[in-house]
Amino acid sequence: MKxxxxxxxxxxxxxxxTFYTKLGFTITHEVTTPEGETVFAMMANGSVTFMFQSFATIKGKYPMVSRADGGSLLLYITVDNIRQFYANINQHVTVLTGLEKTFYGTTEFSLRDNNNYLLTFAQHY
Incomplete structure (x- = not known):
């Protein structure tokens, strides 16, 4: 696996x-319908890649994929220069926990994205 x-x-x-662009992600690939509606976007920041797809594109195809916004998923993202990254974005997002040093030796902070997902950014020393 790679x-x-x-x-x-x-x-x-x-x-x-729009939200993930604030975090420094850029679109690397997108899919649009013949009518010009974007229904899928792959976004990357360094070696971190997320794919985002509208629920409408899978309606009726995968009935097990249904939920309210958010979910029981935490996306844990390691970064360099966490203090600078935090300073660049903290006024543009909903921060849940500010920068803190953990007992296991990392500096972390958590935020909520526009879909109610929990993102934790960490720098390991």
Missing amino acids: SISPNIFVNDLQATI
Whole structure:
């Protein structure tokens, strides 16, 4: 195995693209319908890649994929220069826990994305 790129189903793809752009992600690939609606976007920041897909594209195809926004999933993302990253984004996102040194030796902070997912950013020393 070489990598994992979660495909996260969302209700508002454009709002999700806007949110993750604030975190420094850029679109690397997108799929649009013949009518011009974007229904899928792959976004990357360094070696971290997420895929976002609208729920509408799978309606009736995968009945087990149904939920309210958010879920029991934490996306744990390691970064360099966490203090600078935090300073760049903390005014643009909903921060849940500020920068803190953990008992296991990392500096972390957590935020909620626009889809109610929990993202924890960490720098290991």
